[in-house]
Amino acid sequence: MKEAFESITSREIAHITSLKDKLVIIIENYYNYINEIEQFSLHKRKNIQFIFSSRSVMYDVRMREICSVLELNQGTSDIINLNYLNDKEATELSNIFDKNGLWGNKSNLSNNQKRKLLLSKKYGNGQLQVILLDVIKSDLIKDKIANLIKNISEEDDRKLEILILALLVKVMSLNIRPKEISNILGTNVAFDVPFVIDKNVKEIIDFSGSSGEFTLKSSITANYILQTLNCNGEIINALVKTAKYFNDFLHINRCENILKNIVSFSHVKTFLVWNTKKTEFILEYYNKIKELQYYKRNTFFWLQYAIACMNFKRYDLAQTYLDNAYSFFEDGNDNNPFQVDTQQANLYLLMIKNNVDCNVEDIFKKAHGLLMRPRTSRKDNPIKSLLLFQFYTQNEFINRIKSSSLDDLYYDFCRDAYNKLEDYLKYTSIDIENNRKIKNISKKLFHITCKKTSEGGI
Numbered sequence: 070m071k072e073a074f075e076s077i078t079s080r081e082i083a084h085i086t087s088l089k090d091k092l093v094i095i096i097e098n099y100y101n102y103i104n105e106i107e108q109f110s111l112h113k114r115k116n117i118q119f120i121f122s123s124r125s126v127m128y129d130v131r132m133r134e135i136c137s138v139l140e141l142n143q144g145t146s147d148i149i150n151l152n153y154l155n156d157k158e159a160t161e162l163s164n165i166f167d168k169n170g171l172w173g174n175k176s177n178l179s180n181n182q183k184r185k186l187l188l189s190k191k192y193g194n195g196q197l198q199v200i201l202l203d204v205i206k207s208d209l210i211k212d213k214i215a216n217l218i219k220n221i222s223e224e225d226d227r228k229l230e231i232l233i234l235a236l237l238v239k240v241m242s243l244n245i246r247p248k249e250i251s252n253i254l255g256t257n258v259a260f261d262v263p264f265v266i267d268k269n270v271k272e273i274i275d276f277s278g279s280s281g282e283f284t285l286k287s288s289i290t291a292n293y294i295l296q297t298l299n300c301n302g303e304i305i306n307a308l309v310k311t312a313k314y315f316n317d318f319l320h321i322n323r324c325e326n327i328l329k330n331i332v333s334f335s336h337v338k339t340f341l342v343w344n345t346k347k348t349e350f351i352l353e354y355y356n357k358i359k360e361l362q363y364y365k366r367n368t369f370f371w372l373q374y375a376i377a378c379m380n381f382k383r384y385d386l387a388q389t390y391l392d393n394a395y396s397f398f399e400d401g402n403d404n405n406p407f408q409v410d411t412q413q414a415n416l417y418l419l420m421i422k423n424n425v426d427c428n429v430e431d432i433f434k435k436a437h438g439l440l441m442r443p444r445t446s447r448k449d450n451p452i453k454s455l456l457l458f459q460f461y462t463q464n465e466f467i468n469r470i471k472s473s474s475l476d477d478l479y480y481d482f483c484r485d486a487y488n489k490l491e492d493y494l495k496y497t498s499i500d501i502e503n504n505r506k507i508k509n510i511s512k513k514l515f516h517i518t519c520k521k522t523s524e525g526g527i
Contacts, residue, residue, distance in 0.1 A: 079108050086112035095120045098242040100131035100330065103138065104322040110138050124242060125152060127333060132450065150500040153195045159187040162200070171204055201289045214294060220269045227256050228264060233300060234307045235274060235283065236291045240340065243330060244323050245311070247283055253314045254307075295340045301350040304340055309357050316361045328363050334376045348381040368398040372409055379416055384425055387416050411454040414439040418460040421469050429473040437482045441489060452503050455493060455510075458486040462513040480521040487514040 085092070086109065094109070096102055099121035109117075121135060135141070154162065163183040166172050172183065188195040192203065222229040234254060238245045245253075247260045260283075265276050273294070275284045285291045295304065308331050318324040330336065337354065341347050355374040364370040375390035394409045417436035420427050440454055460466050461483050470479045490511040494504070 082108045083112060085109075086114055086117065089116065092117045093120060094118070095122070097122045098127075098244075099123055099135060100127055101242065101244040101323070101326050103134055103326065106135065107138050110140070124336075127242075127330065127336060131329070147498070148500050150502055152197070153502065154187065154197055154200075155195075156184065156188070159184045159195065162197075163187060166204075198289060198292075202293055211297075214290070214297060217269045217272050218294065218298060221267070224267070224269075227254075228267065228270070230254060230303065230307070231256070231260070231264060232270065232273070233295070233298070233303050234311070236285070236295055237304065237307060237311075237340065239283075239285045240288055240291045240295065241330060241336060243311075243327050245327060249314070253310050255310075292340070296342055299342050301341045301347060305350050305354045308337070308354060312358045312361060312364075316363050319363055325363070329369065332358070332364070332370055332373050334373045334380070338377075338380075351377050352381070352383070366397045368394045368409065371397065372412060375416075376412060379412070379419060382419075382423065384416060384420055391416065407450075407454070410439045410442065411457070414454070415457055418457060418466070422460060422463060422466040424465075424469060429469060430475055430478070433470070433475065433478065433482070437485070441485060451493070452499065452507075455490060455507055456503075458490060458514065459506075459510045461486055462510060462517065480518060483514050483517045483521075487511055487518060490514070 082105070085094070094117055096106065096119070099106065100123060106119075109119075119139070123131065160180070163180065166183070167176075170176075172178070175183065175186065178186065186192050187200060192200065218229070221232060231250060231254065234250055237243070238250070250260060251257055264270060273286055273290070275286055311331055312328060315324040315327050319328075332355070334351075337351065338347075341350060355370075355377060358364055359370070359374070371390045371394040375387045375394060378384070378387035378390060391409065391413050394412075395406075398406055398409065414436040417432040417439075419425075421429055421433060421436075440457055461479075467479070470476070490507055494507060494511070499507070
């Protein structure tokens, strides 16, 4: 399922689930189709294997809904991380670069050296998107993209605005239809004939589909264009207009999903250029939409606003917005308190590490208590919570703890954290990358506790 056509009915889903064969149902960007997944959940499905795809930035914030809808139990699902290339894939990509002359001044390296380079931290640590972005940044391709954007913007400013929103729709996998872009931007030139036949636009967007939809020639290129344009203000303006437009259609599941997807901080920050005004743009974005009906009493929105504030060291505001998130969760919004607890612990630990004036002992105890809480729901994803134990191993954090004369408390908490991480690794199957990160933190905590033991402490 790539698109939820209006013609898809509960009767058709019932027919699919009634088939006796073994079935594999693939739903791309599953978070756009929660309603359809709910319909599948109404039927027996022992013979059905679901495969859901998602961008990494949306996985954490939407996967819990799938766990709830399908009532997934431990051991009945698996997570496959597609972000990193293995040795065979790196070799194939290296061959593609060879055939197309994309190695540049590295062309004289051996095949083995090229493969190792693709997997090295210096060249992207095996992440396909990072590697391809590096290729795009070559002078030839960079100059071509710059000329395309220049030609579009010089011809008509409205075309550039339309292009930016179109890029966001596809890169963020928003279920927005071309005809809605005109309504969102308040212009009648969006996707009209002059725009569609513009040769510069056609270099970026493919209009060849017969359904009136459009696709990007390359989502990697689209991501690069958004960053190259250095148009933070225009991106935020497009997202604000999108939020205001779909806020009027809350009774439609598709529109509610769009409103959820466009406020994820990890998603929004991906497309903005890091500069002195990035903080201002992002906080302005959340501030402009906080009074919309869908957001003003929504735990998820206030959680994302708090996360944004933490990233920009606005810890006072972050605490206020976390309090809002807790408050509106109690009002009954369908959100996960475990996520709010994790970010509250994150805020406490950041305040200690960054030397914010506070009662260090008090907030250290509160943070540790939150991190040591057991999961109470299958919707809880503990990975982000467990990764916060890395604070305990960082020099700035340790120095603040020691300057507060909390050595004994610190070593006790390190031991607790080590035991929790080891138990998790022992009894839970996780993807390779997170497994590596948790093992690394656990190893450092082990050395810290061993050092204390050798000194005659614990």
